[in-house]
Amino acid sequence: MREKTRLLGLFMVSYRARGQVSFGPSLKNCDMPHSNFDILKWYAEIGVDAVLNTDPIDRYSAVASKTGPSAQAQKSKAPDQPAPASSPFLVPETGPSAAELAAQCQNLSELREAIDSFEGCVLKQTAKNTVFADGNPEADVMFIGEAPGRDEDIQGLPFVGQAGKLLDQMINAIGRDRESVYISNILNWRPPGNRTPTPQEALTCLPFIRRHIQLVDPQVIVLLGGTSAKHLLATKTGIMRLRGRWANVKLDDDGNQTITALPTLHPAYLLRQPAHKRLAWQDFLNLKQRLSELAS
Numbered sequence: 001m002r003e004k005t006r007l008l009g010l011f012m013v014s015y016r017a018r019g020q021v022s023f024g025p026s027l028k029n030c031d032m033p034h035s036n037f038d039i040l041k042w043y044a045e046i047g048v049d050a051v052l053n054t055d056p057i058d059r060y061s062a063v064a065s066k067t068g069p070s071a072q073a074q075k076s077k078a079p080d081q082p083a084p085a086s087s088p089f090l091v092p093e094t095g096p097s098a099a100e101l102a103a104q105c106q107n108l109s110e111l112r113e114a115i116d117s118f119e120g121c122v123l124k125q126t127a128k129n130t131v132f133a134d135g136n137p138e139a140d141v142m143f144i145g146e147a148p149g150r151d152e153d154i155q156g157l158p159f160v161g162q163a164g165k166l167l168d169q170m171i172n173a174i175g176r177d178r179e180s181v182y183i184s185n186i187l188n189w190r191p192p193g194n195r196t197p198t199p200q201e202a203l204t205c206l207p208f209i210r211r212h213i214q215l216v217d218p219q220v221i222v223l224l225g226g227t228s229a230k231h232l233l234a235t236k237t238g239i240m241r242l243r244g245r246w247a248n249v250k251l252d253d254d255g256n257q258t259i260t261a262l263p264t265l266h267p268a269y270l271l272r273q274p275a276h277k278r279l280a281w282q283d284f285l286n287l288k289q290r291l292s293e294l295a296s
């Protein structure tokens with residue numbers, strides 16, 4: 001029982017304090033006792049599938065000591081001090097920003113290295129791999145998703161899980177394959193439990209995907225799903241209204257460089273809502289036509 005409590009505490013403390021648990025199916029109403037296996041199964045069902053630490057962390061006392069009177073006094077003395085290295089919080093380390101790093105990259109391998117060395121995104125701390133891209137960097141079309149999921153994190157490649165299989169089928173349906181398109185994501189690290197990336201995480205990493213698009217220099221980009229569309233188009237409009245309409249994505253802050261983009265539905269969404277595949281099919285036909293016009 002002690003072990004079970006410790007196990008529960010380990011996960012709950014790791015996730016609750018970070019506001020990342022959505023309490024889906026509940027153990028609360030089940031008859032006790034539960035085996036460790038039941039508990040782990042329950043966590044897997046609600047999307048908690050990664051162990052972040054080997055020991056539980058009491059984040060409540062950490063919050064208290066950070067916000068207590070002596071912490072406040074210290075803060076007013078040294079407002080710009082970064083959190084100590086031993087901080088139990090998952091805070092990004094200070095260092096060059098994504099914009100600074102991205103601006104220095106003259107080719108894709110430099111960009112890959114720059115992203116790999118970046119310590120400013122909290123997602124990197126829980127990801128297994130940096131997921132950069134797949135496909136042909138010479139392609140005329142670049143597909144941009146949201147962030148790696150579990151399979152992508154394990155393999156280090158974008159869109160290799162169930163959603164990726166559907167994306168491959170959609171690409172094949174317009175006469176292409178991974179050798180004739182290029183694929184990446186707006187985020188290079190998997191959010192724990194596949195949660196939606198926060199706006200802060202997406203904005204922190206945005207310079208990387210913008211530079212990525214500049215270096216690949218495709219004719220058009222396809223924005224897969226609401227998160228990709230929202231952040232690259234800098235809009236709050238939902239994907240259902242954006243999809244199927246060509247738009248311009250700014251690749252620099254002053255908007256001097258833009259690229260034509262087609263927002264469409266994310267394959268993971270289509271797996272949950274297969275009735276909407278017909279909308280995505282319209283968008284892909286639209287894409288096929290635009291690509292053949294550009295080629296002629």
Ligand code: URA
Pocket residue numbers: 145146147148149152157158159160161163164185268
């Ligand atoms: N979903 C995404 O948005 N990207 C991936 O790479 C995989 C799933």
